[in-house]
Amino acid sequence: MEEFHRALLVITAVAVLAVAPRGAAAHEVRPAYLEIVLTGREAVILWKQPVAGEFALPLSPVLSNGWIAGPPSRALASDADFLKEWRVPTSNADIAGVTISIDGLDRSITDVLVKITHTSGQSITRVLRPGASSFLVESDGSSPEGLLETIRIGVEHILTGYDHLLFISALMLLVRGLRRLAWTITAFTLGHSVTLAAAVLGYVNVNPAMVEILIALSVLILAVEVVYAITGRNTFASRQPWLVAGGFGLLHGLGFAGSLTRAGLPNEDVASVLFGFNIGVEIGQLTFVVIALTVVWAARRLFAFPLRAALIPAYAIGAMAAYWLIERVADAS
Incomplete structure (x- = not known):
């Protein structure tokens, strides 16, 4: 088992060096949102896209029937998102056959959530992305594809959320024994699932910038605990890693939720979106752990790792977390 951890340590170091140039981009990719509600008398089209300070991606929705070709009925801007709304009087409630596309999406790295609610109350959900920036509306039935797409977004989010991955890597370095590691990862999962549920129910309302700062701090603290464990100190984190993982998991869950809610999704959509998103996060997290353990298992049979490594x-991990911490505090000030 000692060789197992030495192998894991060296492999994690290589991973840290690989992602470090892109580390500051964690949580920068947030989806835009397009909602079309048909009431029978008018079509209400809402477009929300995230912004970072004064910067917003050059994205614009296009409907082939021309409903949003004119200026919007209202336009609002905040520090988190930019909103446009069109109200189009129409007696034709059928949107079947209309192509919905997002200009500029093919030159970005974000996604766009699209929801269409028909007069019958049924809805269609799609996710447009750079490789598939348009779709043809075919019917007014509900669609399971929207759930599959939000699961995909969750998988991509955890696999490109380098602060979360480094936290999981630090847990893998801290905990000895596969069974103990399984309990610790489970505690982390339960922790961030609780705050995701709290966000869905509207019980949690926190400053996203502060959450990002605390997430970076959690990675830094855990890295220090790993150093203590390696040097033989008997700390609370090494004795009760599942409690530490579960507690910090609460913070990371707020970060997961914030990546979607900061896009300005209406409250009635958050539950379904976060449900699929959370499933995707768990799939991505499990994939990362399985791959890491598999690589370590192979490496320990090929190489001998010195103890000082x-x-x-x-x-x-600590240096990367400290960099994120300083950067995020500076951005928030």
């Missing part, structure tokens, strides 16, 4: 990834 054990501290390299712990310090690398």
